[in-house]
Amino acid sequence: MHVLIIDDSRVMRSILRRVVEPLAFEVTEAGDGREALDIMEGGLHPDLCLIDWNMPVMDGYEFVTQVRSRPDWRDVTLMMVTTESEHGQIVRALAAGAHEYLLKPFTPDAIIDKLNLLGLVGTEVLS
């Protein structure tokens, strides 16, 4: 399993990496949506993208829209991990093609629960 973590904060990428690496995910990081698209266009086909919303250059919503416009990436699971809490924005992201939505701050267990719901980790890792 390969996860692409997309967040303009190195701190946040580090926190997310420490949650998913013990779950046997291989991790690649990107600092914004554009960099993430470049990485994917370069050949990386992640199983999962963890995506911040508010980023410079290309935000998370635009990234989701771009990925969903590409039939060859339709199997990539997209999860927003963001401070964006407005109901309308959450609905917008899900309508654009995000599978799950997690608000910051989160606990490691909250991420793992979401990954379990998405079928990306088994119940044996749930606490």
Added chain:
Amino acid sequence: MTVLDSPMTDDVVAIVEELWTSFLEADDMFGPVVDTDPDDRSAAVTISGPVNMVVSLSTSEQAAIALASFLLQVEVPSPADVSDALGELVNVLGGSVKSLLPGPSSLSLPVTVNGTVTHSASETADTVVEAVWSGHRVTVVTHTLSQEGPSGS
């Protein structure tokens, strides 16, 4: 912990507590302050909408380095890492405060400054929460804005 009371106080305290327990792995926001250095590192985000507000976080240089070191799990964080750590913490705080306000609203990207975030006399400090993390004082302030945004000092 010191708190300036306001209608938002309980909610802001709960937001800070949630951040402390989830990202900073602290059991609570109480405890003795060991670091008596002045608050000379700050970060802020602006919420724009029906209510315009600045959420800021200020702490000492020593605390800022300790926070970045903890969050990145590195011994010596770079200056960029320190700014990033404070910026991300205030970004998360700002996002949570935004959820308390009427919408629709938007959250700016965080800015970090050397010094403290100052406001014009027409702006009202809504809530001041002086929390403690690992012996360091960390002050979280919410300010309702009139017209202009914050500036560094």
